[in-house]
Amino acid sequence: MPELQNEQELRRGFLVGAIFGLMGAITAALGLPAAGYLLLPGKARRKEVWIEAADLTNLPMNQPEQIIFNRERRDGWKFVTEKAAALVIRTGDQQVVAFSPVCTHLGCAVSWSTNEKHFVCPCHTSAFSTDGKVLGGPAPRPLDRFDVKIAEGKVLLGEVRESKES
Amino acid sequence: MLRSVIDWLEQRTGIESAIKHFLYEDIPASSGWHQVFGSVAMFCFLIQAVTGILLSLNYAPTPGDAHASLRFILTELTGGRLIRGLHHWGASMMIVVVVLHMIQVFLWGAYKKPREATWMMGVVLLLITLGFGLTGYLLPWDNRAYWGTVVTTQITAKAPVAGPYLLHLMGSDNGQIGVQTFARFYAAHVLLLPPVTLILIAIHVFLVRKHGVAPAPVETAPAVKFYPGQVFKDTVAVFIMFTILFLMALLVRVPLGKIADPTDTTYIPRPEWYFLFLFQILKFFEGPLEIVGSMVLPGIAVGLLFLTPFIDRGAAEKLRQRTLAIGIVLLAAVGWAGLTAAAVRSTPNREAWQNFIPEEMAAVGSFRQAQCWQCHGSTPGDNKAGPNLADIAVREDRDWLVGHFRQQGGKSGLRDLQWRQLANLMRKLDDESVGSLGTAPHDAVAGAQVFMKYNCGVCHSVNGTVARNGPPLNGVAARRDRAWMEGHFLDPQKFAPGTAMPAYKFTPAEMSGMLAYMGTLKD
Numbered sequence: 001m002p003e004l005q006n007e008q009e010l011r012r013g014f015l016v017g018a019i020f021g022l023m024g025a026i027t028a029a030l031g032l033p034a035a036g037y038l039l040l041p042g043k044a045r046r047k048e049v050w051i052e053a054a055d056l057t058n059l060p061m062n063q064p065e066q067i068i069f070n071r072e073r074r075d076g077w078k079f080v081t082e083k084a085a086a087l088v089i090r091t092g093d094q095q096v097v098a099f100s101p102v103c104t105h106l107g108c109a110v111s112w113s114t115n116e117k118h119f120v121c122p123c124h125t126s127a128f129s130t131d132g133k134v135l136g137g138p139a140p141r142p143l144d145r146f147d148v149k150i151a152e153g154k155v156l157l158g159e160v161r162e163s164k165e166s
Numbered sequence: 167m168l169r170s171v172i173d174w175l176e177q178r179t180g181i182e183s184a185i186k187h188f189l190y191e192d193i194p195a196s197s198g199w200h201q202v203f204g205s206v207a208m209f210c211f212l213i214q215a216v217t218g219i220l221l222s223l224n225y226a227p228t229p230g231d232a233h234a235s236l237r238f239i240l241t242e243l244t245g246g247r248l249i250r251g252l253h254h255w256g257a258s259m260m261i262v263v264v265v266l267h268m269i270q271v272f273l274w275g276a277y278k279k280p281r282e283a284t285w286m287m288g289v290v291l292l293l294i295t296l297g298f299g300l301t302g303y304l305l306p307w308d309n310r311a312y313w314g315t316v317v318t319t320q321i322t323a324k325a326p327v328a329g330p331y332l333l334h335l336m337g338s339d340n341g342q343i344g345v346q347t348f349a350r351f352y353a354a355h356v357l358l359l360p361p362v363t364l365i366l367i368a369i370h371v372f373l374v375r376k377h378g379v380a381p382a383p384v385e386t387a388p389a390v391k392f393y394p395g396q397v398f399k400d401t402v403a404v405f406i407m408f409t410i411l412f413l414m415a416l417l418v419r420v421p422l423g424k425i426a427d428p429t430d431t432t433y434i435p436r437p438e439w440y441f442l443f444l445f446q447i448l449k450f451f452e453g454p455l456e457i458v459g460s461m462v463l464p465g466i467a468v469g470l471l472f473l474t475p476f477i478d479r480g481a482a483e484k485l486r487q488r489t490l491a492i493g494i495v496l497l498a499a500v501g502w503a504g505l506t507a508a509a510v511r512s513t514p515n516r517e518a519w520q521n522f523i524p525e526e527m528a529a530v531g532s533f534r535q536a537q538c539w540q541c542h543g544s545t546p547g548d549n550k551a552g553p554n555l556a557d558i559a560v561r562e563d564r565d566w567l568v569g570h571f572r573q574q575g576g577k578s579g580l581r582d583l584q585w586r587q588l589a590n591l592m593r594k595l596d597d598e599s600v601g602s603l604g605t606a607p608h609d610a611v612a613g614a615q616v617f618m619k620y621n622c623g624v625c626h627s628v629n630g631t632v633a634r635n636g637p638p639l640n641g642v643a644a645r646r647d648r649a650w651m652e653g654h655f656l657d658p659q660k661f662a663p664g665t666a667m668p669a670y671k672f673t674p675a676e677m678s679g680m681l682a683y684m685g686t687l688k689d
Contacts, residue, residue, distance in 0.1 A: 015394040022405040029412055030213070030252075033245035034220055042242040043558070077226070077238035079561070 050149055050156040053098070057153060059090040064112045064119070064130065066101065069157070086146055086157055087112065087119065089130055098146040099132055100160045105139040119143065132163065141165045189397070193379045195387035197396055200274070201379065202403035203267035208367065209404045210260040213411070214298070215360065217253040225305075227352040229345055232307040233425040240422055240597075241559040251415030257299055259411050261440045264295050272474070273491055276380035278482055282475035284373040289472050291366050294359060299438055301355040304348060308596075312426030313435030315343055315351070321448075321460045342428070383482040419546055421597035432521060432629065436513055443505035446512075519602035519610075520688055522591075523631050524623055527614030527683070529591040530606050532584045536575030544603040556600050560592040567592060613683025616676045625667070628687060636667065641689035648681055655680065 053069045064087050071084045087099040087110070099119075101110045108123035118135055119128040126137030133142050147158030176182040224243060226235040239246040268288060271277055277285035304315040320341065323333045333339070337346030390396075427433075437445050444464065451459035470477070478491075519527065533539065541552035548554060560567070567589035568582065580588075595603075617623065625636030642651070650661060655677065658667040672680060 012394060015398040019394060019398055019401045022401050026405060026408050029408070030216060033248050034216070037220060037243055037245040037249055038223070040244040042244060042246075076224070077231070077234040077242075 050158050052154050053086060053157045054088060054155045055153060056090070056094075056096070056150060056155055059088060059096065059155070061090055062130070064089045066111065067098075085109075087143075088155065094150055096148050096150060096155050097131070098148050098155070098157055099128075099143040100146060102144065103139060104134075104141045104143060104163070105137070110143065189391075189393035191375065191378075191392045192389040193392050193396060194381035194385050195390050196382035196385055197379055197390070199399055199403070200270055201396070202400045203263060203270055204374070205400035206403050206407050207260065207263045207267050208371075210256060210263050210407070211363065211367065213252060213256045213408075214260060217249050217256060218356065218360075220249050221253055222356065227305070227348070229307050229348050229426065232305060232348070233422070236306050236422055237559050241557060247419070248415055251418070251420055252411065254420040255411055255414040255418070257302060258438075258440070259407065259414075260295055261299065263407065264292055268292060269495055271380075273488060273495060274380065274485060275478065275482060275488060275491065277475040278380075278478070278480075279475070281373070281377050281380060284370060284377065285475050286472055287366060287370045287373065289468070291363065291370060292471075293468070294363050294366065296440075298355065298359055298363075299440065301351040301359070303438060304343075304351045305355065306422055307348070307426045308423035309426055309430060309433045310423050310435070312343070312428065313433050314437055315347070317435050317437070319343060319347070324457055325461055326457065383484055419597065423598045424594075424596050430630075432516075434514060434516065436509075439506065442509040443502050446505040446509040514688075516688060517602070517605070518599040519606035520686055521599070521629060522602070522606075522614075523629050524614045524617045525587050526591045526594070527606065527611060528618040529584070529588045530603055531611045531615045532578075532580055532588045533591075533603050534608075534611070536571065536578040536580060536588075538571075538575065539604070541574075544600050555592075555595060555603065556597070560595065564589045564593070607682065607686070609679050609682035610686045611683075612675070612679030613681070616672065616680050617683060620670060639684065640687045642687060643685045644689070648685075651681060651684055652677060 049072070051069055051071050053067050054065075059065060067086050067088050068083055069086070070081055072079055072081050074080075085101050087101050089097050089099075091097055099110075102108075103110050103121040103123065103126055105121065105124055105126050108121050110119045110121050110126075110128065112118075113120045116127070118130065120126070121128075121137065121139065124138050126139035127135040128139070128143050129135050131142075132145065134140075142163040144160050144163050146160050149156040149158065172182055221239065224235060224239050224246075226232060236250070239250060271285065271288070300318060303318075304311045319333060319336055319338045322336065323329045323338075323341070325332055333341075335350075337343075337348075337350040339346075424430075436442070444460075447463060448456065448459045451457075519530065522530070541550050543550050543554040544556055546554075546556045548556070562570070564586060568585045571580075571585040571588060572582075617628075623631055623633060625634045627633040627636075627638040628640060646654070654661040654667075655670045655672060657669055658665045659669075
């Protein structure tokens with residue numbers, strides 16, 4: 001009886017299809033939110049924060065100074081106050097440049113070498129000029145800069161902006 | 167290609183024949199829709215495992231941090247609310263499905279020889295499911311969690327002889343619950359119970375396979391295969407369950423309340439809905455009889471359940487002939503529903519804004535006067551130009567908030583003090599209280615503003631505020647009627663000779679607001 005056999009096969013095909021279809025739908029309904037939860041960034045509610053880092057009058061002309069200041073950082077569900085550093089150079093009467101003291105190679109702390117008159121990284125001897133450019137070593141791009149604002153004689157630091165490849 | 171990979175795997179591991187062996191098991195031809203619940207229960211467990219692991223990736227299991235991290239999951243992370251909703255409602259769903267599974271087995275008498283051990287293993291799994299619910303209840307560390315667990319530990323503490331030891335086991339030495347209790351509940355919930363459950367499920371399923379699915383008393387047709395006929399039915403049932411669960415998680419918001427406050431005496435603890443009937447039973451047994459309700463009766467019930475296969479040893483019967491079993495299930499269902507309904511009815515209805523102190527209640531008025539609601543919704547889904555306050559946690563500091571208020575609501579004529587009070591309120595809002603921005607009655611809010619204007623709070627305490635020696639005002643409406651209060655405001659000496667309270671010549675609007683506000687202050 002080939003007709004009956006055919007009908008049974010159709011029925012079986014429907015059942016198997018339904019099983020896989022429904023299970024697939026459930027997996028997607030669970031898996032997509034889970035992927036979003038794990039892989040997508042959360043709500044970014046960043047507001048502009050300017051931190052008073054130094055008095056303009058205390059900064060010598062064209063002479064890099066390392067300035068340590070406190071900033072509040074968001075760490076997951078916590079707010080932590082931590083110390084942060086900036087390499088600040090007064091380049092004009094009302095002009096200040098502030099570099100992040102983090103080497104663009106592998107993240108070591110960069111400091112000013114008074115002997116060599118440029119910034120050096122202690123890890124792999126990358127060197128940066130006073131305008132942040134790479135002078136030597138493996139660093140792939142110039143030092144990152146803070147947003148800087150000057151108001152009422154105070155130097156205010158904002159976000160760190162990643163530098164472009166040189 | 168695929169075939170050769172499968173063949174390779176089959177030759178090395180035998181996995182294909184193992185799966186086939188599992189799927190092509192013979193089951194009685196009478197099997198059908200009534201036997202889907204076991205698979206659905208197992209799937210529920212799977213969902214709890216997956217969502218539980220996802221939650222744990224962003225959860226800090228210590229008091230304080232637990233609440234903050236869950237708040238972070240709910241208000242900051244993509245899909246956080248959905249995943250928490252799935253886990254929360256999944257727990258309830260699991261209880262429902264497990265109980266349905268048990269009722270089915272009970273009605274059909276499928277626990278009879280040789281399946282007694284399968285049944286007893288199932289009873290243990292039911293208790294473990296309840297254990298998951300009990301330990302998981304504490305983990306959000308809001309008032310609900312805290313006070314609910316206080317009651318649980320106190321009930322355990324009253325057990326004869328073992329009480330103090332059990333209390334110690336739960337990490338609660340002097341009736342307090344703190345870091346140790348939390349650590350133990352967390353460890354039980356995520357480290358101890360899951361593997362135990364897995365092992366017991368494995369044994370339970372092994373026993374089902376060993377004895378085969380329970381047949382009808384008389385099987386007329388030859389056996390059929392488990393796959394695909396019964397697997398299809400199981401899958402459809404799983405899908406229906408999952409759809410309901412998913413919709414619940416999406417549409418019914420599980421509130422995260424105020425962080426646990428051991429000093430908050432106004433909080434009225436209630437257990438999760440499936441324990442409400444036990445909670446109600448406790449009310450019938452007072453004093454030394456209490457353990458009858460808390461230990462003896464539940465103990466007898468679990469004992470009877472456990473021993474069911476040995477009490478009912480008759481031969482298998484058709485469902486229609488099992489009138490006694492049907493009667494027992496109906497009786498239990500009616501009793502459970504009645505007790506639960508009584509417990510729900512007796513739960514005092516206290517709106518979230520009734521817990522506000524006057525300063526916060528008055529700040530609701532500032533929120534409305536400055537028309538903050540033009541940009542900010544305060545209920546889920548009420549999305550406007552600014553962030554919906556029901557979806558976020560306000561984390562900005564007070565100075566920033568006051569600056570924001572001045573800039574956006576400067577025309578409302580509110581002063582800095584009021585902005586600061588509004589900022590305080592904003593930072594305190596939680597899922598349960600945020601709706602009050604829209605729902606707190608206008609006259610009572612106006613009354614709270616009058617209360618603040620005349621500094622009534624210097625002498626009178628409301629909802630636990632610190633005040634000088636005037637009488638606390640909670641429950642004042644139950645002690646004095648409206649006319650008395652109105653007269654007393656205008657001429658205190660006439661109504662309470664010798665009182666230190668000065669007279670207040672309220673405007674009619676102020677008076678009606680004040681009286682309305684007094685009426686809302688509950689004991």
